Amino acid sequence: MSELMSAAAELDAADPLAAVRSRFVLDDVVYLDGNSLGALPAHVPGRIEDVVRRQWGELRIRSWQESGWWTAPERIGDRIAPLVGAGPGQIVVGDSTSVNVFKALVAAVRMAGEGRDEILVDATTFPTDGYLAGSAARLTGRTLRPVPPAEVPSAVGERTAAVLLNHVDYRTGRLHDLPALTAAARAAGAYTVWDLCHSAGALPVGLDEHGVDLAVGCTYKYLNGGPGSPAFLYVRREVQDRFDSPLPGWNSHAEPFGMASAYTPAAGAVRGRVGTPDILSLLALEAALDVWDGVPVAAVRAKSLALTDFFLRCVEAYVPAGRVESLTPVAHAERGSQVALRCPDAGEVMERLVAQGVVGDFRAPDVLRFGFTPLYTSFADAERAARVLGGTLS
Amino acid sequence: MSELMSAAAELDAADPLAAVRSRFVLDDVVYLDGNSLGALPAHVPGRIEDVVRRQWGELRIRSWQESGWWTAPERIGDRIAPLVGAGPGQIVVGDSTSVNVFKALVAAVRMAGEGRDEILVDATTFPTDGYLAGSAARLTGRTLRPVPPAEVPSAVGERTAAVLLNHVDYRTGRLHDLPALTAAARAAGAYTVWDLCHSAGALPVGLDEHGVDLAVGCTYKYLNGGPGSPAFLYVRREVQDRFDSPLPGWNSHAEPFGMASAYTPAAGAVRGRVGTPDILSLLALEAALDVWDGVPVAAVRAKSLALTDFFLRCVEAYVPAGRVESLTPVAHAERGSQVALRCPDAGEVMERLVAQGVVGDFRAPDVLRFGFTPLYTSFADAERAARVLGGTLS
Numbered sequence: 001m002s003e004l005m006s007a008a009a010e011l012d013a014a015d016p017l018a019a020v021r022s023r024f025v026l027d028d029v030v031y032l033d034g035n036s037l038g039a040l041p042a043h044v045p046g047r048i049e050d051v052v053r054r055q056w057g058e059l060r061i062r063s064w065q066e067s068g069w070w071t072a073p074e075r076i077g078d079r080i081a082p083l084v085g086a087g088p089g090q091i092v093v094g095d096s097t098s099v100n101v102f103k104a105l106v107a108a109v110r111m112a113g114e115g116r117d118e119i120l121v122d123a124t125t126f127p128t129d130g131y132l133a134g135s136a137a138r139l140t141g142r143t144l145r146p147v148p149p150a151e152v153p154s155a156v157g158e159r160t161a162a163v164l165l166n167h168v169d170y171r172t173g174r175l176h177d178l179p180a181l182t183a184a185a186r187a188a189g190a191y192t193v194w195d196l197c198h199s200a201g202a203l204p205v206g207l208d209e210h211g212v213d214l215a216v217g218c219t220y221k222y223l224n225g226g227p228g229s230p231a232f233l234y235v236r237r238e239v240q241d242r243f244d245s246p247l248p249g250w251n252s253h254a255e256p257f258g259m260a261s262a263y264t265p266a267a268g269a270v271r272g273r274v275g276t277p278d279i280l281s282l283l284a285l286e287a288a289l290d291v292w293d294g295v296p297v298a299a300v301r302a303k304s305l306a307l308t309d310f311f312l313r314c315v316e317a318y319v320p321a322g323r324v325e326s327l328t329p330v331a332h333a334e335r336g337s338q339v340a341l342r343c344p345d346a347g348e349v350m351e352r353l354v355a356q357g358v359v360g361d362f363r364a365p366d367v368l369r370f371g372f373t374p375l376y377t378s379f380a381d382a383e384r385a386a387r388v389l390g391g392t393l394s
Numbered sequence: 395m396s397e398l399m400s401a402a403a404e405l406d407a408a409d410p411l412a413a414v415r416s417r418f419v420l421d422d423v424v425y426l427d428g429n430s431l432g433a434l435p436a437h438v439p440g441r442i443e444d445v446v447r448r449q450w451g452e453l454r455i456r457s458w459q460e461s462g463w464w465t466a467p468e469r470i471g472d473r474i475a476p477l478v479g480a481g482p483g484q485i486v487v488g489d490s491t492s493v494n495v496f497k498a499l500v501a502a503v504r505m506a507g508e509g510r511d512e513i514l515v516d517a518t519t520f521p522t523d524g525y526l527a528g529s530a531a532r533l534t535g536r537t538l539r540p541v542p543p544a545e546v547p548s549a550v551g552e553r554t555a556a557v558l559l560n561h562v563d564y565r566t567g568r569l570h571d572l573p574a575l576t577a578a579a580r581a582a583g584a585y586t587v588w589d590l591c592h593s594a595g596a597l598p599v600g601l602d603e604h605g606v607d608l609a610v611g612c613t614y615k616y617l618n619g620g621p622g623s624p625a626f627l628y629v630r631r632e633v634q635d636r637f638d639s640p641l642p643g644w645n646s647h648a649e650p651f652g653m654a655s656a657y658t659p660a661a662g663a664v665r666g667r668v669g670t671p672d673i674l675s676l677l678a679l680e681a682a683l684d685v686w687d688g689v690p691v692a693a694v695r696a697k698s699l700a701l702t703d704f705f706l707r708c709v710e711a712y713v714p715a716g717r718v719e720s721l722t723p724v725a726h727a728e729r730g731s732q733v734a735l736r737c738p739d740a741g742e743v744m745e746r747l748v749a750q751g752v753v754g755d756f757r758a759p760d761v762l763r764f765g766f767t768p769l770y771t772s773f774a775d776a777e778r779a780a781r782v783l784g785g786t787l788s
Contacts (some may be wrong), residue, residue: 027452033454037455049443052442057434058421061430061753099643128643128644128669135639228671229672231669246533248525249526274493359454359456363653
């Protein structure tokens with residue numbers, strides 16, 4: 001056994017989260033794509049079967065009340081809340097991340113008022129956030145200004161209505177400084193919208209603590225909610241009364257079954273809801289959140305950093321020098337829960353890795369992306385992935 | 395056996411769709427709420443289990459390609475297309491009806507151009523359509539003008555950008571004249587957006603034939619897709635190149651995995667997509683559509699009218715005179731697939747009906763609503779429902 005294999009075995013033996021792995025359906029594949037689609041929690045199929053056969057098939061329409069369907073968006077929001085540092089009553093689940101970016105950004109611009117005519121957006125953002133920010137700017141008559149996240153403190157000013165930022169860059173895995181950037185925006189009187197797609201469930205976020213106004217996030221990555229499971233929207237308590245949604249669907253009405261022709265928004269985060277919630281996906285997500293029972297986010301973060309440190313050490317040992325270049329910051333304070341390696345022939349290399357049972361993903365034009373989900377990724381997985389990569393590139 | 399019970403037995407014996415009922419999970423309840431939540435098709439639980447255990451659990455990320463997840467929105471749209479009289483390539487499934495109303499209406503206003511400053515909306519519409527129309531008007535600087543559907547031909551004019559109408563009134567069950575109202579709007583140069591929530595799967599719609607520009611519809615009512623299953627959006631081929639979405643998410647990009655910072659919309663109905671599709675709900679819907687195999691919409695419509703005729707006849711026979719008043723038009727050309735009875739104590743009456751195994755729903759303040767789904771509702775169901783109602787009101 002090589003020195004790195006022994007090291008992996010020791011790290012796994014000492015891992016306080018090692019037992020959580022058994023809560024998931026896994027096989028002999030090294031699955032490092034949980035930052036794209038989380039693995040299936042083992043108890044979820046049974047729960048979905050109950051939702052389908054009993055709640056839908058037998059109770060039918062009665063389930064809106066008796067099975068708690070109607071309140072699922074806010075109930076599941078409250079389950080996600082502690083994972084992102086939010087108190088209850090500030091998160092609703094529903095719609096896609098893209099749709100929630102739109103809601104949050106238009107609402108932020110409206111909170112800022114007429115005098116502020118610019119929206120700042122992370123220039124390195126996942127494209128859909130930029131597209132939706134462009135639409136929000138166009139529809140509200142604001143100007144969209146892309147800036148690198150590090151330059152937000154100097155770019156933000158009295159013209160800034162809202163700032164849309166990603167907590168972790170989807171491509172490089174860089175973690176941005178949410179407390180400092182939020183404070184800079186607040187100091188300038190601008191409203192913040194954070195995209196937590198690559199941080200929720202991977203590291204502490206501290207939404208309440210750091211004064212974030214609005215946030216959106218994905219539930220099918222580190223929260224393992226299933227393919228395309230609904231996104232979440234955080235609306236800070238202090239701004240809820242001023243949350244003026246561009247998508248005021250009947251589910252956000254103060255009296256949804258009053259069928260009034262005039263719109264009166266509900267109090268609280270519920271006003272972030274829109275139409276009828278997607279029950280099968282919502283309740284699959286609710287079940288999936290059970291894997292977090294007894295798992296502190298701080299422990300997840302500690303293991304995540306240990307995993308990515310160890311993977312980088314293995315890559316250095318196994319991969320011929322100069323063959324790949326890490327785009328992921330070395331400093332822990334700047335690293336999410338993934339490692340991105342630049343590799344000129346990344347597309348083809350990833351195909352070869354997958355064929356050998358190591359699943360990451362490829363991001364055009366030249367990035368190998370490996371996500372580390374501390375709930376089920378082992379140090380042995382990290383070692384094997386680097387070893388197979390080294391073999392492929394030698 | 396009473397005369398009406400005999401009549402029901404004869405009608406059921408002669409019903410060409412009678413055998414379709416066995417494709418659903420039903421029990422001894424008379425379920426007349428399929429216009430709110432369609433019953434569970436019997437083969438759906440097995441299909442969902444495969445999606446969860448094999449596609450998500452085993453193939454994981456590979457399913458986006460290998461299980462056809464990525465193309466599900468347009469593939470399932472093409473399955474719905476023949477049910478609403480649309481050729482292929484014009485329907486995508488995803489997001490809620492409310493969100494699709496917003497997309498369609500903003501897109502319609504943009505097609506109409508700057509010179510047209512009014513949006514006409516059905517004054518009797520399901521509230522969420524009105525709320526979203528109000529938001530679309532506010533964000534595009536147009537004026538919202540509610541008008542009764544029958545007055546659209548006189549109200550539409552050179553100032554009209556778009557007209558949003560419901561095909562069937564959710565409360566009364568009145569069917570509006572889609573061909574005539576569409577023609578009137580087109581003649582005035584306005585774009586039409588039809589809400590088909592209460593007609594898709596219940597009666598022929600003829601989107602292509604009648605020149606409808608845009609339409610949205612629900613899949614969890616007469617299409618039996620499951621609670622909160624995603625809605626559909628129809629974009630007529632001739633206007634697809636001018637469909638300028640207010641929600642330009644990455645799934646509607648010409649090259650979604652190119653990760654370009656500039657937005658370039660895809661060709662075709664795909665530009666109506668937004669974010670990552672909700673796979674569990676989408677594939678449950680896809681499976682549910684199998685119940686339509688060999689079922690012509692014309693046969694569904696014929697049975698629907700026969701069922702509602704027969705139910706009204708039974709109500710007249712069983713319910714004391716003057717105790718209820720039908721809000722649903724007698725004329726077939728003006729009737730959807732439900733019967734709405736005004737009853738001063740409707741809320742309490744519906745509770746008593748449900749307790750006796752007859753499930754309809756209550757719409758405030760005084761409406762008993764009974765939906766007839768020809769795929770699984772029998773004439774015996776209609777007779778029993780009226781008989782129980784009569785007993786309750788006597």
